[in-house]
Amino acid sequence: xxxxxxxxxxIAVALLSITVLRNFRINDKMAPLWYGLMVVMLVRMAAxxxxxxxxxxxxxxxILGFNMHWQFNALSWFFAIITVVAALASAxxxxxxxxRQYRELYEGQGGNYGLLQxxxxxxxxxxxxxxxSGDLLSLFIGWEFVSWASFLMMVLMPSKTAKKAAVKYVVxxxxxxxALLAALAIIxxxxxxxxxxxxxxQITQVFAGMDKGPQFSLALLFFIAFAIKMGLLxxxxxxxxxxxxxxxxxxxxxxxxxxxxxxxxxxxxxIQFIGLGHLQGMSIGLPFINMQTLLAWIAAxxxxxxxxxxxxxHDAKRLLAWHGVGQGGYMLLGLIMFDSIGSAGxxxxxxxxASYQAALFLTVVAVVYRTGTSDLNKLGGLVTQMxxxxxxxxxxxxxxxxxxxxxGFVSKWMVYRSLLLNGEPLLFVAAVLGTLGTIxxxxxxxxxxxxxxxxxxxxxxxxxPWSMMVPMLGLSAxxxxxxxxxxxILPWIASVQETIGLPVxxxxxGGIEYAKGGLDMIWVSxxxxxxxxxxxxxxxxxxxxxxxxxxxxxxxGGHFLSADVKYHYSNNFYPGLMHLIGDxxxxxxxxxxxxxxxxxxxxxxxxxxxxxxxxxxMLLVIVVVVALFSIYKNTAGVSS
Amino acid sequence: MKKELLIxxxxxxxxxxxxxxxxxxxxxxxxxxxxxxxxxxxxxxxELPPAMTSRFDMERLGIQPMVTPRxxxxxxxxxYVSVKTLKxxxxxxxxxxxxxxxxxxxxxxxxxxxxxxxxxxxKKLNDYMPVDVYIAGCMPRPEAVLEGLxxxxxxxxxxxxxxxGSAWKEYFANYDTYLGxxxxxxxxxxxxxxxxxxxxxxxxxEGEGTYGKNTEKLAKVQQPLLPQEMKL
Numbered sequence: 001x002x003x004x005x006x007x008x009x010x011i012a013v014a015l016l017s018i019t020v021l022r023n024f025r026i027n028d029k030m031a032p033l034w035y036g037l038m039v040v041m042l043v044r045m046a047a048x049x050x051x052x053x054x055x056x057x058x059x060x061x062x063i064l065g066f067n068m069h070w071q072f073n074a075l076s077w078f079f080a081i082i083t084v085v086a087a088l089a090s091a092x093x094x095x096x097x098x099x100r101q102y103r104e105l106y107e108g109q110g111g112n113y114g115l116l117q118x119x120x121x122x123x124x125x126x127x128x129x130x131x132x133s134g135d136l137l138s139l140f141i142g143w144e145f146v147s148w149a150s151f152l153m154m155v156l157m158p159s160k161t162a163k164k165a166a167v168k169y170v171v172x173x174x175x176x177x178x179a180l181l182a183a184l185a186i187i188x189x190x191x192x193x194x195x196x197x198x199x200x201x202q203i204t205q206v207f208a209g210m211d212k213g214p215q216f217s218l219a220l221l222f223f224i225a226f227a228i229k230m231g232l233l234x235x236x237x238x239x240x241x242x243x244x245x246x247x248x249x250x251x252x253x254x255x256x257x258x259x260x261x262x263x264x265x266x267x268x269x270x271i272q273f274i275g276l277g278h279l280q281g282m283s284i285g286l287p288f289i290n291m292q293t294l295l296a297w298i299a300a301x302x303x304x305x306x307x308x309x310x311x312x313x314h315d316a317k318r319l320l321a322w323h324g325v326g327q328g329g330y331m332l333l334g335l336i337m338f339d340s341i342g343s344a345g346x347x348x349x350x351x352x353x354a355s356y357q358a359a360l361f362l363t364v365v366a367v368v369y370r371t372g373t374s375d376l377n378k379l380g381g382l383v384t385q386m387x388x389x390x391x392x393x394x395x396x397x398x399x400x401x402x403x404x405x406x407x408g409f410v411s412k413w414m415v416y417r418s419l420l421l422n423g424e425p426l427l428f429v430a431a432v433l434g435t436l437g438t439i440x441x442x443x444x445x446x447x448x449x450x451x452x453x454x455x456x457x458x459x460x461x462x463x464x465p466w467s468m469m470v471p472m473l474g475l476s477a478x479x480x481x482x483x484x485x486x487x488x489i490l491p492w493i494a495s496v497q498e499t500i501g502l503p504v505x506x507x508x509x510g511g512i513e514y515a516k517g518g519l520d521m522i523w524v525s526x527x528x529x530x531x532x533x534x535x536x537x538x539x540x541x542x543x544x545x546x547x548x549x550x551x552x553x554x555x556x557g558g559h560f561l562s563a564d565v566k567y568h569y570s571n572n573f574y575p576g577l578m579h580l581i582g583d584x585x586x587x588x589x590x591x592x593x594x595x596x597x598x599x600x601x602x603x604x605x606x607x608x609x610x611x612x613x614x615x616x617x618m619l620l621v622i623v624v625v626v627a628l629f630s631i632y633k634n635t636a637g638v639s640s
Numbered sequence: 641m642k643k644e645l646l647i648x649x650x651x652x653x654x655x656x657x658x659x660x661x662x663x664x665x666x667x668x669x670x671x672x673x674x675x676x677x678x679x680x681x682x683x684x685x686x687e688l689p690p691a692m693t694s695r696f697d698m699e700r701l702g703i704q705p706m707v708t709p710r711x712x713x714x715x716x717x718x719x720y721v722s723v724k725t726l727k728x729x730x731x732x733x734x735x736x737x738x739x740x741x742x743x744x745x746x747x748x749x750x751x752x753x754x755x756x757x758x759x760x761x762x763k764k765l766n767d768y769m770p771v772d773v774y775i776a777g778c779m780p781r782p783e784a785v786l787e788g789l790x791x792x793x794x795x796x797x798x799x800x801x802x803x804x805g806s807a808w809k810e811y812f813a814n815y816d817t818y819l820g821x822x823x824x825x826x827x828x829x830x831x832x833x834x835x836x837x838x839x840x841x842x843x844x845x846e847g848e849g850t851y852g853k854n855t856e857k858l859a860k861v862q863q864p865l866l867p868q869e870m871k872l
Contacts, residue, residue, distance in 0.1 A: 384868040454868070463872050545842075548867035553833035555708045555735055558679065558728025560832075 004055040004072050004132070007041045011125050014038070018121045022114035028095040031117055035088035035124070042084060048077045052495040057132065066198050068141070070132040074495035078347070079131050079257075079264050081492075082354045085478075086256040087124045089471035090249035091117075093362055096467025098369055102247060110158030116247055119153035123258065130261055136187070136198040139265060140180055143225075146261050147173035153250045154242050162245035169242045172235060176228035183221035186214065203273040216282055219291060222269050230262030231325040232332065233302045237593055239325050240306070244317035248365030251317060255324045256358040260350050263331055270295075272500040276338045296336045300427050302329030303434030305589075311441040311574070312585065316364040316374040319445055320357065323400060326434060327353045333431060334415040337422050340503035341514055344493045345414025351489060352407040352482065356399035359475035360445075363393040366464040366472065367449055376444065380568040381454030381551065386463045388473070390450045395476040397442035399483065402435055405525030407483035410511065413519060421516060444573045453551060453568035484525050486511050663800055670739070671796040674713045674789075675706035677736070679729055682719015684746040684779045691782040703789055709735040714792070717765060719779075720748035720755045723825055726762045730822060733769050733811075734834040738843055740808045741772045741792055745785065750774050767821045770807035812840035816852030828857055833865040 014034035021027040047053055052074050060069035072080070094102070094116065103113045126149045130142030147170070154166035184198065190206045207215055224235070231239035243254050270279070282291040303326050310322030327349065334346025366389050367382065368374045383390045399406035402413075412435065419428040463469070482489055487509030497504045506513040510522035539546075552561040561567060572578075613619070656662075676698075678688055692698050692705065706712040709732045721729055733742065744765045747753035752763035765771050772795060775788035795804040811818060815836050823830050837855065840846040 384870055387870045388872065550833065550865040550867050553735070553865050555710065555732065558725075558732045560727075560731065 001058065002055055003041065003045045004057045004070070005059065007038070007045065007072075007128075008057060008059065008070075008132075010034075010037055010041055011128060015121050015125050018117055022117050027114070027117060028099055031121070032088060032091040032095055034121070035084055035091050038084045038124075039081070039088060042077065042081050045072065045077060048072055049074050049081075049492045049495055052498045056134065063137070066137050067135070068138045069134040070129070070138060071134040072132055074492065074499045075264070075267065076131040078492050078496050079260065079350070080128055082260075082351050083124060083127050083131070083257050086253050086354055086358050087120060089358055089362065089475055090120060090253040092471045093252070093365070093468050094120075094249040097465045098248060098365070098468055101369060106158055106247075111156055111247065116153070116156050116250060119149065119156065120250065120253060122149040123153060123253065125149075127258070127261060131264060135200060136184055136202065139268070140177075140184060143180060143229075143261075143265070144177055146229075146258070147177060150254060150258055153254060154246050156247050156250065157245050159245060161241065165238070165242040165245050169238045172228050172238045176225040176235075179221045179228075180225035183218055183225065186218050186221070190214075200268060200273050203269060204275070207274060207278050212282065215278070216291075219270070219274060219279075219282065222274075223266075223295070226262040226266040226269070227298075228262070230259050230266065230328050230332070231302075231306070232262075232328065233298050233305060234589055234592070236302065236306050236325050237589055240309075240318055240321035243321040243324065244315065248368065249362065251321070252358045252361035252365065255321055255361050256354040257350075259324065259328060260331075260354070263328065263335075263350065266332070267335065267500060271335055271338070271343075271502070275501075292336060292338075296333060296424070296427055297430075299329045299332035299336060300430035300434075302326065303333065304329075304430055304437065307434045307437035307441070308581070309585075311437055311444070312578075313441075314376045314571075316367070316376055316379075316445060316449060317361070319376070319441060320360050320364060323438065323441070324353070324357055326438070327357075327400075329434065330412060330415050330431065333427065334411070334418060337418045337424075338502060339418055339422065340497065340505040341414050341512065342418025342422070343497060343502045344490070344505040344512070345411045345418060347493050347496055348414065348486070348489065349408075349411035352399065352411045352479070355475055355478045355482065356396040356406070356408060359392055359472055359479060360396040360400065362468070362472045362475065363389050363396065364449075366468050369464055369468070370461045371458055376448035377571045379449045379455070379458075380452040380570060381450070382458065382461075383450040384454065384551075385458065385461050386450070388463055388469055390446075392472045392476045393446055393450060395479050397446055399479045401439040401442050403439075405483050405521065405528055406479050407486065408479075409524075410483060410486045410519065410521060414512070417514075417517070417519075440574065440577070448568075448570040448573070452570065453566065456563050484521055485509050486521055660800075667797050667799055670713075671793040672702045674703045674741075674793070674796075675711055676703055676714040676716055677706055677709050677712035677732065678716040678718060679732060680718050681721050681725050681729070682746060682748060684718035684748075687745070687779050687782050687785055688716075688718065691785045696782045696786055698786065698789065701786065701789060701793070709733075710737060712736055713739065713741060714789075715740065715742045716745060717742065717749055718745045720746070720753060720758075721762045721765060722758075722760050723762060724760075726768060727826060727830075730768060731832045731834075734832050734836060738808055738839075739796075741796070742769055742807070743788060743792060744771045744774045745777075745780060745788070747776055747778045750776055753778060762825065768818060768825075770810040770818075772807045809843075809845050812836065812843060812845035812850060813847045814849035815840065816849055816854045819858060820852070820854040823854055823857065829861045831858060831862050835864060 014037075017034065018027060018031055021030065045055065048055055054071055054073045056069065056071040060067055062068075099113055102111060102116070105111070107113060123146070126142060126145035130139065130146050133139040133142045151166055151170045151173070154169060155163055187198070187202055187206045190210065207218070210218070228235040228238075239259060243251050245251075246254055276292065279291040279295070283289075305326075306322050306329075307326035310319050310326060313319040313322060331346045331349045331353070334342040334344075334349065337343065364374055366386070367379065370386065371379060371382075373379065395406060399408035402408040412431075416428060416431060419425075419431060487507055490505065490507035490512065494504050494507060508520075510520035512518050552563075554561055556565075556567050559565070559567075611619070678685065680688070690696055698704065703714070709715070713736075715729075715733055715736060717729055733740070742765070744750065748755055748761070749765040749771075752758070752761055755761040756763065762768065773788045773792045775784055777784055780788075795802075798804055799806060837846065837850060840850050
């Protein structure tokens, strides 16, 4: 029994324990322990991440002549550690006072705290199962588990929007799963090169033996399946609302890692097994665009459009959830470049995004815990009441905006660098445009929540308890440390690159070495802090003293400020920018979605009406006519 | 109404032979980098855009606009100050950090100008806050505005030698008088969130004129606005 088997047994025991004990208080204390143990197990498996070894589980199933097996390689380990740490943070967060409040507010109205715990462990277990999949069949089964587990988590908020978003998600997810199944069917039915197993290598083989047309449809089916989970354009509509309406820590977990399962599958199928050669060989009818360019542009538009939708949101959770969609674009954009630096940036962004997204979501949930709202127009000035949460959010938004010294900078820098070195200036501009939108909207987030005028009704609130503060601080520490010393995680990235057959990055503690200019974050952050340090030295050593004033002792054109004067400018943020770009928000994708929905419902109504027609005899007549026609046609074919 | 400055100057023996060089250097630097908050109360404001923009280009003198009093050095009051406006001007002035300078533009700030007979207009700005430079005229042309600003710069540069650029110290040293004039106009419950006496102590500028019957009146009605605590 190797480490992977032990890991699966641990997951099974944890799942069983939480299922049985979920409605008892003891589970609150035990659930974080299970995730902690999983982290320990993953650390024990670290050889996978550093040496690029593969652990194969002894457990396998034989179905219809196909062998389903599970294995862990560097790629699986990389995604697994992110998943488990995100789950650990969420579990600690919800184990204390947050869980108590959730029980008080929502139990009996559709919310169920025990079910939330169960949903979390189900998500973790199914995601780990997916990550460990060793062939296409186990990938498909893991995929289905992940879809339904996410659905379970999304319906735990007693609001109509949550239910609606969850149902929308599950419709999308089923469409994706069907696309995946269809892709499997194409591989299975490809009699020329199909060798009787559904190992991943089959994809490469089948591709090699296919014409361009079927190749394209197979790649498209895989892409649809994974893009839906990832929220790539044009399948981005389901994700943000569904994640934002999930109960607090659940939203943090889903936003951090859940949709990256799509990226994981995409890395295996499209990057590892279809590969650059096939992608470039597949033309889509236009002379200068091949499949690689197309995917790159889909990724680039995914960074831009959802990010600018985020800019318009006035609900903190939705704003963050839309960024979750947008940042996925950077990951694919880096990976699709197929070089060492870009793919390292794309992979690293998975971890970086998970860390700051979870931290930011938890901060917003902490604010909701104290104030009861995440509406950005109803908050403000909380920095004096919740200074540590402010710090966490500050670190998080610096990471999300991709500014040094946080980790988001490192991965985004690598992606930019790769785009420039590969001669893709337009994609580079697109990526920078996405970052611009990110910076604008995260400023809106922190300004409307923590800065500005403190509302009268919030004057007595306090910082959140430590059970919530500890995971937030821990995550922000990860954001900073992996930004300051990216070399801590770059070995994992290098093993992943080796595993999936991409050029491997040369790294050191501070960053990367690259012939055309590397990056050393220790220097970058050092110089940044040096700048602040010089300022601080001048200020404090020349005898200056900071003076703290009340927020009403403030300049508002000479106005005497008081609690009844609202001077916090939060509604209709960026009116100048919106004046310029506001007309471009036309909701075309929403319109497209509605068109498809109404077309489908029209067709279904048509069939329903036919089935329920007044004269059931008509159905019989139709069936008989069709049957006669087909008999006639077939016999005609035989006789002639 | 020239008052003697009652300032406890720290007359410590300066042993450093280069002390006055440093002092001159600091004065020089201060005079070359001035941020200006223009509180546009009246028609004189119309002369500022040409003074600031390319034709007369105030920035070549090292003077440029600033949006908040906290970072501003100069308060420019351009035109008549009605009683209602004066409250705001005083609040803005008190929110500025020392050293701070006031320039009154237009005749209205000097003596009320054409609003001399108005019941609602404060006639002399320097009854309510110490004014460094007046630029008379109705309205003064941009050249005159620049001339006044140049004069202010000279004063700042020669501050230590001639005690010319220190009008702001007077506000702390003779706070009682200024407060009395303000109370006369606005009533006895007049106050701003800024604690001037504490600031006078901070700058070491409190003198006999800082306290008096007016500050006692203020102490009775004052509702201090304490800074918000960071709570964990």
